[in-house]
Amino acid sequence: MVHLKILMVGAGGIGGYYAAKLAEAGHEVTLTARGEHLNALKLNGLVVDYASRQTFRHSLPAYSHKELVDSCQARDFDVVIVSLKSTATKEVFAELAEWLQAAKTPVLSLQNGVDNEPLIAEIIGEERVIGGLAVRIGGHILKPGHVVAEGAAEIVMGAWPLKEMNDPRSQVVDQLSREFNAAGIPTGVSDNIRYELWRKLLINNGVNPLSALTRLDTRSLTHHPEFRHVVVGMMNETLDAAKADGVDLTREDLEEMFDLISSFNAIKTSMLVDREKGHPLELDSIAGAVLRRCESMGVEAPYTRLVCALLNHGL
Structure with missing residues (x-):
């Protein structure tokens, strides 16, 4: 050693x-x-x-x-x-x-x-x-x-x-x-670590901003009859954004990452913990990264944009 x-x-x-x-x-x-x-x-x-x-x-x-x-x-x-x-x-x-x-x-x-x-x-x-x-x-x-x-x-x-x-x-x-x-x-x-970083961003953008907004843990979000669809929607928008960096994520990547986070322990995301403590949120580096790349390609990202807007207005 x-x-x-x-x-x-x-x-x-x-x-x-x-x-x-x-x-x-x-x-x-x-x-x-x-x-x-x-x-x-x-x-x-x-x-x-x-x-x-x-x-x-x-x-x-x-x-x-x-x-x-x-x-x-x-x-x-x-x-x-x-x-x-x-x-x-x-x-x-x-x-x-x-x-x-x-x-x-x-x-x-x-x-x-x-x-x-x-x-x-x-x-x-x-x-x-x-x-x-x-x-x-x-x-x-x-x-x-x-x-x-x-x-x-x-x-x-x-x-x-x-x-x-x-x-x-x-x-x-x-x-x-x-x-x-x-x-x-x-x-x-x-x-190909850039590919792996984008795969993780599928999870981060899927649950972190929404957990900070709703104050729910990851298991509650991914098993909720309505919020789980928002999680998948934000993950889909991340999949679209990755193309701007030349990373070709697939539907299989999305499904694998959703299965991973939905079967993981019920945890508070780091963004939820930061909101509870009054600390700055990693919103720009997670959701903002998705929005900027979608905008550069003329692609809509309505789920991510709405959750960002609600958090930025303190809701």
Whole structure:
């Protein structure tokens, strides 16, 4: 086993869980966070409750982004994993741009949406970007320093936007996959990660905005006699939008993703949790990504547009 030096940028519900699993396996993990969550991580360490069965406790180095830049260098790490809310990607990468550009460390994004990797590539170059997605996991910060998570918590990753012939990122991706699997994180590798990101957006756009609007969990939405049709409608609109990025999703993709989310645990989506806590919603990076691409092709997206309008008006 190789002991990796890992920076987790954004140690919230998803990042906190993966950080704890990787630390449990003996990897050197450093965290970034902000506010009271950061203060608690520094004082008491990271606590992660997983599926009401396991509790992980780790005292890990934790920094604000300014403290990170002042205390560490990007080349100190084997990989930078980004698990930020997509609403923060642009701001945080502007803060870390010079710091990241001074090294060649690969960056793995584990975020919602399909627009994070392009933003990261603008800062550090496409040749260092690894796209990724967290699948079948629900997680959020219960209180500062304390994260709860559930689900199979799988990861899919790959060179973004596609694996090229003799792609130098392949070696990094394969090593990360091996170490993640050895740490108990089921991880697969894709040669077409953009396709996988759009498949996940089928679920994200299908349930996240609607759950924030209705305040219903995923199981309630997908089993409701009326709302399930809205979920499928928003997934259909995502399927249409993918064509603008040259990704040909099929009806089989939609049905597979609907079956996945409808059979998964009844969870609050991250967007619903954010609304309950009064935090900014990832609406633009999920539904907005669909609307922008549909508009570019002259395709209507009435379900997504209506749910967005209702959320934007505070209903």
